[in-house]
Amino acid sequence: MTLPTTLIAPLSAMSGAQIRIPSMLTTKKPNCEQIIDLLPEPFVIIDRDYKILAANRAYRNHYGVENDDLLGRHCYEVSHHANAPCSERGELCPLEEVFNTGKPCQAIHRHHDKDNNEKYVRFQTIPIVDDDGEVMYIGKYVQALSQAGKNAGLLVGRSPAFLQMSNLLQRVAPTQSAVLLLGENGVGKGKVAAYIHFHSKRRNKPFVIMDGGMLDENLIESELFGAEKGAVTGTNNCKIGLFEAANGGTLFIDEICELPLSLQTKLLRALESGTIRRIGGNEYINIDVRIIAATNRDVQRMVAEGQFRQDLYYRLSAFPIHIPPLRNRREDIIALTEHFLTHQPEDGRHIPLSSEVIDKLLEHDFPGNIRELRNTIERAVILACDDSLAPTHIVLEEGNIFSNRQEKARQAIEHLIQRRGRLTEQMVLDALTQCDGHRARAAQLLHVSERTLYRHIKRLKID
Structure with a gap:
C-alpha cells in the first residue's frame, strides 16, 4: 500500500x-x-x-x-x-x-x-x-x-437515550455553533456544556460560567458586559465582564430564560455584532466567544407569550440538545453510581454494590435527576462509614414529593410564572411556605435551580 x-x-x-x-x-x-x-x-x-x-x-x-x-x-x-x-x-x-x-x-x-x-x-x-x-x-x-481529561471532558452513560444525546454532542462540539441545552433541573447541563467546550477547538481557552438566575438586572449587565470606573455603584475600578473574560473561549449562560427582556436585547446585539460596550463606556470591544445556553423552561412557550425574544431564541437555538432525565436512562444509574463512588473526596477505595442496593436504586425515579443520585450516594457513603453499602444506607424520597396541597400551590405558582415571566417576592414566599421551608422542593415548585432560589432568599433576607 x-x-x-x-x-x-x-x-x-x-x-x-x-x-x-x-x-x-x-x-x-x-x-x-x-x-x-x-x-x-x-x-x-x-x-x-x-x-x-x-x-x-x-x-x-x-x-x-x-x-x-x-x-x-x-x-x-x-x-x-x-x-x-x-x-x-x-x-x-x-x-x-x-x-x-x-x-x-x-x-x-x-x-x-x-x-x-x-x-x-x-x-x-x-x-x-x-x-x-x-x-x-x-x-x-x-x-x-488522561484522568484529568476524564473529569473535564467525559460524560458517563451507555443507555440509548444517552448515546443519542452523545452523538449530537460529538457532532456539534468541534463547530463554532451556538448550542441550547434543554432539560430538567439536575440533569447535568453544566457538565454537558463543559464537555462541548473540552472537545472543541477552544478547549485551551477560557470556559466561563454565568448564572442567568441572578436577580439584580444591573448586576447581570455589569457581570456580562463589564463597567467603566464609577459607572456602577461600588466599582472603583474598571470591571471586566464575562464576555471579555471568555474571549477566545466559551461562555456558558445557565438559566438563560431568567434574563430580563431588556438584557436579552443587549445580549442579542452582542451576539450579532461580535462587539460589546461596557456600562458607562463609549468604545465597542471586539469579542470572539462561543455561546452555550441552558434552561429548564419551555422556551418556545415563553416566546409565544412574549416573555423571551424570538430573534434571540433563534440565534441561540442553532443546535438545540435535549438532555434526558435520569428516569429515561435507567441503564446509566449503576454506571453513574460507580462513578460517584470512585470519585468520593474522602478516599479512593473501591466500594462494591450489592444486588439489593442496585435493585433499590433502579426502582427509584430520581425526580432530582443526577444531582439527586449524587447526593444520595454521598449520603450513603457517610452512613456506611467503612462498611459496604447496604439498602438501609440508600435514603430516597418516597413517592411524589408534593402533597395535594403543594400540588395545587405548584399549579398556581406556575400559572403566575407563565403570566409574569420572572419570580416575585410573593412567589418565593408562597413556595417556601407550601414546602415548609424545604428549599430544594421550593426550587422545583418554582421551576428554578436551588442557586437561583438561594439568591432570591438572600436578597429578601429570609431566614
Whole structure:
C-alpha cells in the first residue's frame, strides 16, 4: 500500500518532535507501514468494510495485538470487543461518517485496552482519497484520555437515550455553533456544556460560567458586559465582564430564560455584532466567544407569550440538545453510581454494590435527576462509614414529593410564572411556605435551580 500525502502532514505538524528515519528508508521508497510507525500516537488504516489494513506499532501496543492477528480483522472487534459496528449499538461510527461526508470526524468512545479495561479515548478520523478524490480508506488517530481529561471532558452513560444525546454532542462540539441545552433541573447541563467546550477547538481557552438566575438586572449587565470606573455603584475600578473574560473561549449562560427582556436585547446585539460596550463606556470591544445556553423552561412557550425574544431564541437555538432525565436512562444509574463512588473526596477505595442496593436504586425515579443520585450516594457513603453499602444506607424520597396541597400551590405558582415571566417576592414566599421551608422542593415548585432560589432568599433576607 502506498501512503497518501494526506497522512504526511501530521508528521510535520508534531511540534518539537524529532523523527529518526531508519537507514532502510534512505535507500528506497518507504511503504505505508514504515511511515505510520513514525507516528507516536496509535494510528490505523481501515477500509469501508471495517477491516484493518495497516496499524502502527503504537496501535498494536495499545490494544495488545500482534500484527499477524490484527490485519484483516474488523476494527470494532479490536477496540470494542464487539461483533457489530458502533452504529448498530447506538454510537456514532466515525468510519461511516467519513465515507458518507468525505470530511474528517472526531469522537469519544470507550475502548478496551490491552488489559481488557474499558477506557475513554478521543480519536480523529480522516479520509484517505484516490487521485479522483474518492474516499477509499480512513485513517484513525487514537488518543487515550488522561484522568484529568476524564473529569473535564467525559460524560458517563451507555443507555440509548444517552448515546443519542452523545452523538449530537460529538457532532456539534468541534463547530463554532451556538448550542441550547434543554432539560430538567439536575440533569447535568453544566457538565454537558463543559464537555462541548473540552472537545472543541477552544478547549485551551477560557470556559466561563454565568448564572442567568441572578436577580439584580444591573448586576447581570455589569457581570456580562463589564463597567467603566464609577459607572456602577461600588466599582472603583474598571470591571471586566464575562464576555471579555471568555474571549477566545466559551461562555456558558445557565438559566438563560431568567434574563430580563431588556438584557436579552443587549445580549442579542452582542451576539450579532461580535462587539460589546461596557456600562458607562463609549468604545465597542471586539469579542470572539462561543455561546452555550441552558434552561429548564419551555422556551418556545415563553416566546409565544412574549416573555423571551424570538430573534434571540433563534440565534441561540442553532443546535438545540435535549438532555434526558435520569428516569429515561435507567441503564446509566449503576454506571453513574460507580462513578460517584470512585470519585468520593474522602478516599479512593473501591466500594462494591450489592444486588439489593442496585435493585433499590433502579426502582427509584430520581425526580432530582443526577444531582439527586449524587447526593444520595454521598449520603450513603457517610452512613456506611467503612462498611459496604447496604439498602438501609440508600435514603430516597418516597413517592411524589408534593402533597395535594403543594400540588395545587405548584399549579398556581406556575400559572403566575407563565403570566409574569420572572419570580416575585410573593412567589418565593408562597413556595417556601407550601414546602415548609424545604428549599430544594421550593426550587422545583418554582421551576428554578436551588442557586437561583438561594439568591432570591438572600436578597429578601429570609431566614
